[in-house]
Amino acid sequence: MHLSNEQLLELPIYGLNKAQKQAFLASQLSFLDNYHLQHCALYQRLQQGCEQVSPLTVPLFKEFLLTSITAEDQHRLLTSSGTQGPTSKITLDSETAQLQSRILTKTLQHWLGKQRLPMLVIDAKATIQKKAGMSARAAGIQGMLFFGRDPHFALNDDMTLNIEVIEQFFEKYKDTPVFMFGFTFIVWQQFIQQLVQMEKRYSFTKGMLLHGGGWKKMQQSAVSNDVFKQQIAQSLGAISVHDYYGMVEQTGTIYIECEHGHLHAPVWSDITVVDAATAESLGNNQAGVILLNSVLPKSYPGHRLLTEDLGVIHGEDDCACGRLGKYFSVLGRLAKSQVRGCSDTFS
Ligand SMILES: [Zn+2]
Structure with missing residues (x-):
């Protein structure tokens, strides 16, 4: 049938x-x-x-x-x-585009809940503002913005850490669940590693970091998923960390990592x-x-x-x-x- x-x-x-x-x-x-x-x-x-x-x-x-x-x-x-x-x-015709977006929404809501959480984007605002042709990274961020609210961008336009914004975000939302999103290697290199270097630690109580885009560069840097998660727990506190997998050729279908990896x-x-x-x-x-x-x-x-x-x-x-x-x-x-x-x- x-x-x-x-x-x-x-x-x-x-x-x-x-x-x-x-x-x-x-x-x-x-x-x-x-x-x-x-x-x-x-x-x-x-x-x-x-x-x-x-x-x-x-x-x-x-x-x-x-x-x-x-x-x-x-x-x-x-x-x-x-x-x-x-x-x-x-x-895409409008029917397929709509189906993709509704299925993606349903899948993400399973993990994030139905409420739109305050969002920390682990990237620069400039990434989504480039006029000439939208990169997949920009499209990924744009798509995810829909699932959060009050987005704060953790990085400056030159991809350095914007510590003021991060502190503001933490002050405002330290007691509520948050949604963080970024690309795996950027999260690791431009965010977590920089926080470690500056000896900055936060203790978010709830929330989720969703990250994707592949482990190639992480493997080159010899960073395993376990090490990645341990360091995030140390730097950010008790948020859950979930990798995802998916591709533009099957947009709408997303594979999310569970609590057991x-x-x-x-x-x-x-x-x-x-x-x-x-x-x-x-x-x-x-x-x-x-x-x-x-x-x-x-x-x-x-x-x-x-x-x-x-x-x-x-x-x-x-x-x-x-x-x-x-x-x-x-x-x-x-x-x-x-x-x-x-x-x-x-x-
Ligand atoms: Zn599972």
């Missing part, structure tokens, strides 16, 4: 068990397979000669404008960060880990390339996506935090795109 957008929104975020979720996903994804085969000529060409519908790789979205809507219906064009080289281009797949998406050489799916605790299925992409054929990230699934339905669904870790990036799906070349 195919679910409408309204029905999708009513699903419990982490509440379907394996059998329920697989049944729901199978029907929803096969609907999207057929929908995109009918509405995107390029997608149909890419799938020619494949025995079954195969996932698209991320580089395909950089090379081609893969869309299942007409130019008149295009409501927004999302682009990926891409400081170097080509960027992904994702076309695991990223969780929400009900609208599923993760599989596949062997880089054979593309066959691997079992739990085996490292491989992350394949993401999401039921949200309707205006473009991004519902089955082979990423360029390496990961490992730890289990399904049995994380100690009690949330159902698969839970996993991201291990890093593929050196370069080594995986070639069936649809990776035109036949």
Whole structure:
């Protein structure tokens, strides 16, 4: 049975068990397979000669404008960060854009609560004010501003610490839950490390730091998630710290780290880990390339996506935090795109 957008929104975020979720996903994804085969000529060409519908790789979205809507219906064009080289281009009609944003809201509210909390942005205001082309970082901050209130920016425009603003924020909100948001490496290098150097410590009583954007630079600096969290507890007090994972090609679907250090797949998406050489799916605790299925992409054929990230699934339905669904870790990036799906070349 195919679910409408309204029905999708009513699903419990982490509440379907394996059998329920697989049944729901199978029907929803096969609907999207057929929908995109009918509405995107390029997608149909890419799938020619494949025995079954195969996932698209991320580089395909950089090379081609893969869309299942007409130019008149295009409501927004999302682009990926891409400081170097080509960027992904994702076309959204108003229906898909709205669904993405409502699902993202529902997911974040599970973690943040429904009230908008006072927000400390671990970045500079200038990051979101640059006129020429919005970076993914700027878009990420813009998107998150919606979930907080009274935003304070912790960094000056030259990315140094703005200690006055941080002190103001702490004075004003030391007794209430707060929401902090930033990109992992910026949080670490421009914020936490600077606080340590200045010997500044705060004792927030409640709240949450949400951070994402990858661990590549953190790994280069040999900073583990445990060390990261310990230092944050020392510098900021009793706030909970949650990493997140997600990508522009499947905007709206976000994987948030639970209290036990695991990223969780929400009900609208599923993760599989596949062997880089054979593309066959691997079992739990085996490292491989992350394949993401999401039921949200309707205006473009991004519902089955082979990423360029390496990961490992730890289990399904049995994380100690009690949330159902698969839970996993991201291990890093593929050196370069080594995986070639069936649809990776035109036949
Ligand atoms: Zn968990």
